[in-house]
Amino acid sequence: MQTVILAAGKGTRMRPLTEAVPKPMLPVADRPLCAHAVDAAVEAGASELVFVVGYGADTVREYFGDQYRGVEVSYAVQTEQRGTADALSAAVELLSGEFAVLNGDSLYPAAGLRRLFESGPAIATATVEDPTAYGVVSTAAGDRVTEIVEKPDDPPTRLANAGAYVFPASARSWLDVDASERGEFELTDVVAHTIEETAVTAVQLSRWLDVGHPWELLAANEQELDTLDRRIAGTVADDATLEGSVVVEQGATVESGVVIEGPALVRKGASVGPNAYVRGATVVGEGCHIGHGVEVKNTVMLPEAAVPHLSYVGDSLIGHGANLGAGTQVANLRHDGATVKQTVAETRRSTGRRKYGAVVGPGAKTGVNTSIAPGVVLGADARTDPGESVCRDRRPDT
Numbered sequence: 001m002q003t004v005i006l007a008a009g010k011g012t013r014m015r016p017l018t019e020a021v022p023k024p025m026l027p028v029a030d031r032p033l034c035a036h037a038v039d040a041a042v043e044a045g046a047s048e049l050v051f052v053v054g055y056g057a058d059t060v061r062e063y064f065g066d067q068y069r070g071v072e073v074s075y076a077v078q079t080e081q082r083g084t085a086d087a088l089s090a091a092v093e094l095l096s097g098e099f100a101v102l103n104g105d106s107l108y109p110a111a112g113l114r115r116l117f118e119s120g121p122a123i124a125t126a127t128v129e130d131p132t133a134y135g136v137v138s139t140a141a142g143d144r145v146t147e148i149v150e151k152p153d154d155p156p157t158r159l160a161n162a163g164a165y166v167f168p169a170s171a172r173s174w175l176d177v178d179a180s181e182r183g184e185f186e187l188t189d190v191v192a193h194t195i196e197e198t199a200v201t202a203v204q205l206s207r208w209l210d211v212g213h214p215w216e217l218l219a220a221n222e223q224e225l226d227t228l229d230r231r232i233a234g235t236v237a238d239d240a241t242l243e244g245s246v247v248v249e250q251g252a253t254v255e256s257g258v259v260i261e262g263p264a265l266v267r268k269g270a271s272v273g274p275n276a277y278v279r280g281a282t283v284v285g286e287g288c289h290i291g292h293g294v295e296v297k298n299t300v301m302l303p304e305a306a307v308p309h310l311s312y313v314g315d316s317l318i319g320h321g322a323n324l325g326a327g328t329q330v331a332n333l334r335h336d337g338a339t340v341k342q343t344v345a346e347t348r349r350s351t352g353r354r355k356y357g358a359v360v361g362p363g364a365k366t367g368v369n370t371s372i373a374p375g376v377v378l379g380a381d382a383r384t385d386p387g388e389s390v391c392r393d394r395r396p397d398t
């Protein structure tokens with residue numbers, strides 16, 4: 001089945017991380033985020049991949065090329081990010097027959113996508129605690145979809161639209177929908193039209209993770225690092241201790257006195273130590289450096305980031321090329337133990353986590369002995385003074 005991957009979004013909620021790399025290419029374990037959806041689609045039997053690209057298009061093209069895992073790849077460009085139905089419109093000329101559409105920013109199980117692909121017109125659903133932030137699907141007679149409503153205050157079910165669909169060929173002429181309340185042209189309205197025209201099956205996924213916010217990028221890495229098998233291909237000092245499922249890629253170095261407790265991934269060109277402690281679900285990205293006396297826990301370091309001396313970094317996201325000066329400490333737990341909040345697109349949001357550190361933008365640099373409070377965001381290229389205590393976000397626009 002031809003499978004369209006929607007990968008053109010701006011990823012505004014993921015800023016500042018997406019200022020250096022588009023959301024679909026943010027790292028999740030050993031691959032970009034959208035490669036996980038694509039791999040699941042290939043395993044489920046996708047016969048051709050059609051990417052809709054826009055923001056950061058070149059990096060997506062470079063990674064997937066014109067053949068990916070033996071499957072032909074083509075690209076459509078969405079010039080302005082005006083919504084998911086608008087994104088699909090960009091690809092319409094490339095489609096023939098029944099086709100599938102997937103969000104490029106979700107983790108899907110391959111078995112669930114296989115059932116979706118075999119179900120004719122269908123929509124993937126997942127049961128969620130709080131459906132009010134999602135499209136909510138109602139069904140009758142078991143699995144026949146009767147209604148889909150976007151972000152209702154009073155959700156009729158707990159079945160969320162998981163952003164994976166199979167559309168009949170005729171849906172190609174139903175993409176011209178009205179703008180929604182938030183001013184976007186949305187695929188949910190195309191689904192609503194499809195329900196009126198034909199039977200649409202709800203295919204329940206056993207697992208689904210929508211990765212829209214920084215803390216969901218942590219969750220995605222936690223989930224996918226758990227699936228990696230231990231592999232030590234890099235250079236590891238004799239007295240370093242690697243416990244559990246640790247991957248040290250070829251070209252990575254782990255120096256004397258380092259302790260790494262898996263799951264953890266040290267990518268090529270990265271160096272850890274001497275005398276560092278890495279634990280929890282941590283990704284040390286390509287070319288990153290963790291130096292002497294540094295503890296890094298449950299953190300994703302994007303390529304070329306560095307924490308060179310005497311620091312603690314917990315439950316954090318460290319952007320491309322960011323550098324935490326000697327002695328920088330990131331707090332990841334409030335004194336009152338409350339769930340940590342973060343400001344996302346100017347709105348205070350709960351991260352749902354008691355342990356959550358900082359989001360450090362690409363190119364940011366902290367002065368020596370900087371302290372950063374839980375949930376703080378440092379914007380791209382932000383600077384802090386030596387000894388500074390940073391309790392509020394530091395973004396170029398604030």
Ligand code: TTP
Nearest residue numbers: 007008009010011012013081082083087104105
């Ligand atoms: P969203 O997560 O709704 O949008 P986004 O990725 O731009 O992120 P944000 O809301 O933080 O700005 O998008 C869902 C999927 O659809 C995602 O895979 C990106 C894709 N998409 C497009 O391809 N084009 C678009 O115009 C939009 C809005 C989304």
